Amino acid sequence: MxxxxxxxxxxxxxxxxxxxxxxxxxxxxxxxxxxxxxxxxxxxxxxxxxxxxxxxxxxxxxxxxxxxxxxxxxxxxxxxxxxxxxxxxxxxxxxxxxxxxxxxxxxxxxxxxxxxxxxxxxxxxxxxxxxxAVIGLLYNTDQIAEAPASWKDLANPDYQNHVLFTDAASNTYGMLGLLMINKVAGGTLDDIEPGLEFVKGILPTSTVVSKSPEIQQNFAQGNAWIAPYAQDYAFTLTKAGLPVKFIQPEEGGVxxxxxxxxxxxxxxxxxxxxxxxxxxxxxxxxxxxxxxxxxxxxxxxxxxxxxxxxxxxxxxxxAKLVTFDANEIAEKRSSWNEAWSRAIAK
Structure with a gap:
């Protein structure tokens, strides 16, 4: 060599x-x-x-x-x-x-x-x-020309039969949405009855789903016009070609x-x-x-x-974003799940 x-x-x-x-x-x-x-x-x-x-x-x-x-x-x-x-x-x-x-x-x-x-x-x-992520309102822009302004708009008669909730007992975003509805309705983490009563008031003409793919399915089929959920999932829906936007209501998002x-x-x-x-x-x-x-x-x-x-x-x-105490949520989640399940069963 x-x-x-x-x-x-x-x-x-x-x-x-x-x-x-x-x-x-x-x-x-x-x-x-x-x-x-x-x-x-x-x-x-x-x-x-x-x-x-x-x-x-x-x-x-x-x-x-x-x-x-x-x-x-x-x-x-x-x-x-x-x-x-x-x-x-x-x-x-x-x-x-x-x-x-x-x-x-x-x-x-x-x-x-x-x-x-x-x-x-x-x-x-x-x-x-x-x-x-931020929990606010997702809405169908083809069906709702003027963006909703408040969490209370979920009870707008114009949206009757087209409000979609995500099961609060099995979905974290669903629970956070319920807690924000409860806050706007005058409740606290010690008392979620105001939120449950608000939901029960519109539940007979609403739909409850348990998984995020069902949200997409309901928006795609025209069943859902408005739903409390997360801004990142609104992006998922728009990428799928659906006319959906996210809004942070005037009371804030979660x-x-x-x-x-x-x-x-x-x-x-x-x-x-x-x-x-x-x-x-x-x-x-x-x-x-x-x-x-x-x-x-x-x-x-x-x-x-x-x-x-x-x-x-x-x-x-x-500055308008709302935080709920995670330790308190963990402590009370089981009883809240039961209360929610009773509410939607009626």
Missing amino acids: KRSSILATAFGAIIAASLAANASAQETLTINSFGGSYEETHRALVITPFEKMYNVKVEVVTAYSADTLAQLRAQKDNPKFDVVHFSGGLEHAAAAEDLLAPIEPAELSNYDKMYDFAVAGLDRGIGPTYST LAPITVNLVKGTKKRDLALKFIDFSIRAEASQGWAEALRYTPTNKEAKLSDEVAAQVVYGEDAV
Whole structure:
């Protein structure tokens, strides 16, 4: 073998060994995501750019919130996750069980750019809200020329036989919609009878469904003209070619936060905090709105007119959003489910 060939082979071996060493030394961060198109968007907006910026590997476990909470409980003394994402308010349960770690505002460079609601629980172990669905009213623009203005418009006689509710006992968005109706009707979390009475007043000429595909089916068939539900699902319907718009009523819409949380006991706290901070930057907040029509939680996110018209956006609109106590919901959900089921059975 020629000397030049020997040198080339040796040099190649050195490079390969160096690359292998770098790969083995590459830090790995373990997180969860929610699968499907959501996880694809998550990878594009946050996970892959983060890996490239910090030269790390992010191991993604596809697991919804309830499964993730169960894993955290089982791994409490030796957590496998470094960062976890929650929806449905389960971050409150995890924090109450001491499974999540508090975060200091100074540890997040994007802290001052966030809306207050998005960082309100850091000291209690509740991570930032990096995106949020909003529950308001979906309506058929072919049948309703003038957009509804209030939650009370669900009782408008013009919509009789065309109001659609989602089962509050089995659907989180359905329950949040009921709680907002109850608030507008004068109720509280200690008394949801005003909301139930409002619903019962129009239930005889309304439809109740249990799953989101049934919402699409009813709008497509012309049965549904108006329904309490989420802005991101309105986008799903418009992509399917349906004439549906979302409106935040004058009394406000309901927050359905999605949070990114620091796991207590992680051995990679610094890297985990970098990931959390990266998750709440303006570019990511903007991206969630563009891809899935979630409301930005970073005040510096800039949306086009088209996207802005389909989400709750801007300080004035965000100021009207309503949050219900997740711990209280969890505590009372069972009795509310029973009350709702009795109401719709009559």
